[in-house]
Amino acid sequence: MIRAPAVKDGTVSKTMINIENAVVSYREDVALRGVSLKVRAGEFLGIVGPNGAGKTTLLTIVNGLGKLLSGQVTILGEHFDPNNGHSIRKKVGYVAQVQNIDPRMPMSVREVVMVGRYGLLGLLRRPASHDWEIVDEVLEMVGMTELARRPIGHLSGGEQQRVAIARCLAQEPQIFLLDEPTASLDWRAKTDILELVKLIHDSRNLTTLVVTHDLSALPLACDRVVLMKEGHIWGEGSPEETLTDDKLSELYDMPTAAVRARRAETTLA
């Protein structure tokens, strides 16, 4: 087993992510309008909100790929500036939304997971047997050992997602970001992936941020939920406080009765 970054007693509540008044804009659209958020070490944070609320943008400023117009982001005590993006990103694992992968891409599952270690290895260094051991270990953790030598393009959506999570783990990150990890997966795969994410979060003492539309599964996993709307943090609190029918009705601009009916449907599904 790989050692997770050690969390010493007394440092558990250390601030891992500190976002102060972040403003991000893509051309004319403002994606984040002065968002401030602190995330402590070991927290599991759910981010919920309608499409276009700025959820993905919030994740991209944590891994430094999103460009701030103003405000400040501090990750693990370091400010992002144009020069240290690559070094901070090595400590932040990012699982993007499900991507279309060329079915004929000449790379195996194992090689794709190894890409997660490339940043850590640095320039001009090749993966050693120790790195391949880590890759095989994380593949086992996500249940993909049997498919390790398959071409990456031949996997199903759920399998691709497991590979993306394995790639992220191979990176041995301290912060784990997932953008709709269960989107476009079937019901069984959805619950499996969220359980896997929770398991990994707990066993490796990670700080985890998950953007999801999967409200039924959130309360099981999250310590805290952030509700986003129109580029603002619109509310936050425990899953019980935030994921009420009334709050969701306001967040999604839907009558409470409709929210209740839909939630009942998805629970049954």
Add this chain to the structure above:
Amino acid sequence: MDLTIFGYQFMQNAVLSVLLGGIACGTVGVFVVLMHMPFIGVTMSHAAFAGAMLGLLAGFDPLLGAFGACFIAAAIIGPLADRGELGPDTSVGIIFSLMLGLAFLFMGLMPGTKSGALEILWGSILTNTRSDVILLGVVAAVVVGLVTAFYKEFQATVFHRDMALAVGIPATVVFYGILFLTGATVTASLRPIGGLLVFSLILNPAAAAYQLTYSMKRMFFLSAGFGILSGLIGLLMSYLFNIPSGATIVITSSAIFGIATVISPKRKVKRWQHQPPLEVRQ
């Protein structure tokens, strides 16, 4: 078959050119195919051609003009493709037509015979000088050297640029590097292969290799091998039947692609998937 012709220096230069050109074109071709950017490559070769025409017109070395134009085109195409404000195909298409327009403008302004211009358009491997061969050798060595030294960075960027960035690889620099290497390869191949035809030698061997393997390393070797093979067979045909070498090289590379597509195991994906995974088979 009388092969004493290979004793002459012009023929040795020609053979060396197709060897080195095959390696350089085959290697950058892998990027062009895997990153789905054949149009960007075509545009680079037209930029090189326009630059060479400017050189001929203004009286400086056409290859210098070609290098300059390639670098400028890469510097414009990179950000245009990245920002996606117009959609990469539209913006690259505009640059492509502009380059073609400039090339014809410079050609039209040229006084007297246009044989120098036509030579660069169609290529003429048999009039290569030693310095052409040396330039191609330097470019091939730089391309292969960089790909070998930074293989993992290239591999990650080709697989997925955003993902490569997210794990801490300078993927943007790598992407621009790929564009510049493509430009340099096009420029160095301009005289032997020709501005119009060089792109087939970049695309076809890599596309053929792409049909045959699921290993990126093997794809690089196969692609360079097919590039060399296209060049040697094309050269031989050109000599035997007294036809233009650029044309025979490109037709040979297309034929190799055709054969690779027919025998490609990737067309039989379904059957392959029914096999148990490797571990079980062993």
